Amino acid sequence: MTPRDPARRSAGLLLFRHRGSGFEVLIGHMGGPFWARRESAAWSVPKGEYDPAEGAEAAARREFEEEFGHPVPDGAWLSLGESRQAGGKTVTVWAVEGDLDPAEAVPGTFTMEWPRGSGVRQEFPEIDRFAWCTPETAAERLVKGQRIFLDRLRERLSGGQVPAVHDGGA
Structure with a gap:
């Protein structure tokens, strides 16, 4: 796959927890110099690209574990x-709750x-910090293209729909 390949695919997991009558989501601030001084539209669902042979579910689990550094919590996976x-x-x-x-x-x-152009290679964290956010705060922080997943989660949770039991390819 090339950087401009329209067939590029990415998969991720949006962790959520119930708080009072609402919920919060765990999102990450993207690491590296490009994002260092940005807050708005500089946060992401833990996710990453994958090869079709790997499969989206396995990639979502792998990317969460790579970016957060801990296993995905046990529980049902709710498709967004x-x-x-x-x-x-x-x-x-x-x-995943x-x-x-x-x-x-x-x-x-x-x-x-x-x-850029210095010849010096530096190492940066993929995600430099994580935070629990209300849906309103997360909507301000998430990159524009990922806000739809927050909206879908809000709809599913407010409708009282129970996630189908799914182990995420474990």
Whole structure:
């Protein structure tokens, strides 16, 4: 797959927890110099690209564990469906109920040349911090193309629909 390949696919997990009469979601602030001073539209569902041979469910589990540094909580996976992003990538997301401590995250890292053109390679966390957010705060923070998953989760939870039991490919 090339960077501009319209067949690019990504999968992720949106962790949620009930709080009072509402809920919160766990999202991550994207790491690296491009995102360092940004807050609005600089957060993401833990997700990543995958090869079709791997499968979306396995990729969602792998990406969550790579980016958060801990296993996915046990529980049913609630499908939030797919969305085609502005750049052409198709993203598939599931929601899982759980209550992890953001302070315990041990994110994976990536290496890139920084500053650009310097010849110096530096390592950065894929996600530099995680936070539990209300749906309203998450909508402000999430990149635009992922907000639809928050809306879908809100609809599913407010409708009282129980997630189908699904182990996420474990």
